[in-house]
Amino acid sequence: MFKNFTNRLGNIFSSKKIDENSLLELEELLLISDIGIETTDKIINKLRNEKFSPSFDTIEVKSKLAEIILNIIEPFQEEFPKLSKSKPTIIICIGVNGSGKTTTVAKLAHHYKEMNCSIVLGAADTFRAAATEQLSLWGKEMNLDIISGNQNSDPASIAFKCVESTLNNEFDLGIIDTAGRLQNRTDLMEQLKKIDKVVKTKNNLLNQKTIMIIDGTTGQSSIKQVEEFSKYINIDGLIISKLDGSAIGGTIVSIIDHLKVPVLGLGVGENKSDLEEFNAKKFVNRILDN
Numbered sequence: 350m351f352k353n354f355t356n357r358l359g360n361i362f363s364s365k366k367i368d369e370n371s372l373l374e375l376e377e378l379l380l381i382s383d384i385g386i387e388t389t390d391k392i393i394n395k396l397r398n399e400k401f402s403p404s405f406d407t408i409e410v411k412s413k414l415a416e417i418i419l420n421i422i423e424p425f426q427e428e429f430p431k432l433s434k435s436k437p438t439i440i441i442c443i444g445v446n447g448s449g450k451t452t453t454v455a456k457l458a459h460h461y462k463e464m465n466c467s468i469v470l471g472a473a474d475t476f477r478a479a480a481t482e483q484l485s486l487w488g489k490e491m492n493l494d495i496i497s498g499n500q501n502s503d504p505a506s507i508a509f510k511c512v513e514s515t516l517n518n519e520f521d522l523g524i525i526d527t528a529g530r531l532q533n534r535t536d537l538m539e540q541l542k543k544i545d546k547v548v549k550t551k552n553n554l555l556n557q558k559t560i561m562i563i564d565g566t567t568g569q570s571s572i573k574q575v576e577e578f579s580k581y582i583n584i585d586g587l588i589i590s591k592l593d594g595s596a597i598g599g600t601i602v603s604i605i606d607h608l609k610v611p612v613l614g615l616g617v618g619e620n621k622s623d624l625e626e627f628n629a630k631k632f633v634n635r636i637l638d639n
């Protein structure tokens with residue numbers, strides 16, 4: 350087996366030919382990186398139309414490839430929400446089960462705490478008893494107030510209480526954790542809509558941002574997840590978690606290509622400081638240097 354992308358690229362183009370054979374091999378390589386068939390085809394077609402110098406080398410192919418991928422993703426690189434001085438911000442974290450929502454709530458809280466912002470957390474995952482406890486532990490560690498309720502209480506009412514607390518206590522930021530839900534569970538998706546609706550009732554007083562957390566190891570099915578969630582709630586951006594492991598994360602390229610949704614950050618571990626702002630250039634290198 351070849352050790353990495355660059356080595357394989359070198360082998361594919363050692364004959365110094367951009368032909369159907371080499372492009373087919375390149376297609377396979379991009380698919381291994383989880384870029385997905387349609388986006389891979391698009392990339393290959395663009396590469397096919399590029400002009401190469403007669404004695405081109407791996408570096409030239411790689412840099413053209415990097416440019417093509419960067420052109421797809423860079424327009425969707427976005428910073429974490431900037432907090433305004435005049436209005437507080439409410440961030441709602443959503444996603445399927447186990448995608449990394451609660452951990453990301455903690456990571457975001459840490460990020461904003463480092464900027465000296467005042468923060469309250471809303472434990473709107475009332476589905477599992479352990480969920481509130483998990484968030485409370487993070488709250489304790491960072492010395493943050495937390496709004497919670499009993500198990501099975503209405504998550505929308507917790508979300509609303511978190512909004513009220515943010516406004517009444519003049520916090521800069523309220524971050525709402527929600528329960529994991531599968532996109533085909535209409536009842537749970539409707540519940541999400543309700544959370545969104547109650548937060549929106551105070552929209553003249555605050556800035557609302559909804560961030561969907563995607564498990565970076567999930568692969569192509571995450572496109573469907575984002576697509577389905579966005580039928581119920583407007584998604585302002587994505588954070589892709591669990592990219593500290595072996596997952597290359599090429600799915601991000603196809604998610605952006607298909608859905609044109611901004612990517613804000615990457616989760617790179619289980620600690621509160623393991624959150625990076627999404628940097629498209631760095632990410633392309635991650636794909637092409639893996």
Ligand SMILES: Nc1nc2c(ncn2[C@@H]2O[C@H](COP(=O)(O)OP(=O)(O)OP(=O)(O)O)[C@@H](O)[C@H]2O)c(=O)[nH]1
Binds near residue numbers: 591
């Ligand atoms: N390695 C790694 N693990 C992560 C990352 N983010 C979350 N995890 C782990 O993934 C597991 C699930 O994370 P949670 O934050 O509880 O996920 P969740 O989406 O809140 O889960 P539910 O509330 O059950 O839907 C935990 O063991 C986390 O420590 C990450 O960026 N890297």
Ligand SMILES: [Mg+2]
Binds near residue numbers: 450480526528529
């Ligand atoms: Mg959770």
